[in-house]
Amino acid sequence: MSISTRWSTVQNNPANPIINIRSFGENPAKVSSLSIAYIRGVQDGGMLATAKHFPGHGDVAQDSHLELPVLSVDRARLDSVELPPFRAAIDAGVATVMSAHKGSIDLTKQQTELLKQLSAINKPFVFALFGSPYLLHHIPELPSYMLTYDIHPGAEMAAVKAIAGEIPVQGKLPISLPGLYPVGHGLQR
Numbered sequence: 001m002s003i004s005t006r007w008s009t010v011q012n013n014p015a016n017p018i019i020n021i022r023s024f025g026e027n028p029a030k031v032s033s034l035s036i037a038y039i040r041g042v043q044d045g046g047m048l049a050t051a052k053h054f055p056g057h058g059d060v061a062q063d064s065h066l067e068l069p070v071l072s073v074d075r076a077r078l079d080s081v082e083l084p085p086f087r088a089a090i091d092a093g094v095a096t097v098m099s100a101h102k103g104s105i106d107l108t109k110q111q112t113e114l115l116k117q118l119s120a121i122n123k124p125f126v127f128a129l130f131g132s133p134y135l136l137h138h139i140p141e142l143p144s145y146m147l148t149y150d151i152h153p154g155a156e157m158a159a160v161k162a163i164a165g166e167i168p169v170q171g172k173l174p175i176s177l178p179g180l181y182p183v184g185h186g187l188q189r
Helices: 028-044 075-091 109-120 133-137 153-163
Strands: 003-007 048-052 096-098 127-130 145-148 170-172 186-188
Touching: 028 048, 028 075, 048 075, 075 096, 127 133, 127 153, 133 145, 145 153
Parallel strands: 003 048, 048 096, 127 145
Antiparallel strands: 170 186
């Protein structure tokens, strides 16, 4: 199984250092319809599609490979520009939604709230955490998660293969997460 990513981001800032042509455009409706078509084609072909970078990466000035971008807009703007393609992708059954790929235990309040809301809608998802396990203290209600202690591409590929069922899921915590899990907690399948 393969994973294919596509940018569900509306590109509305020509000075953006990273999105550039990696978006379906500037119009939220067009980005939504093209994202849906892409998702269906990818997933009909047996791959997993990913909508990224939630909640929008088009109108930021940061390179997400170097730092966590900040989108400083009000809720009305989010609802009218940035969020429609992600809503469309989720409604179309996209397999995954990615917010960032930088190893950090710092999630914004909005990212934490998103994960809590996803946990409450009773649809399966796996939260893949690269780096520190201590983030789990902030979101104990996650129904499932996968942890690697590294942000190296090899660790990321192992997580993808484990989620896709290509390799066994296994591992045990070398530390305790007080109130959540003792040293040695984990599984092997």
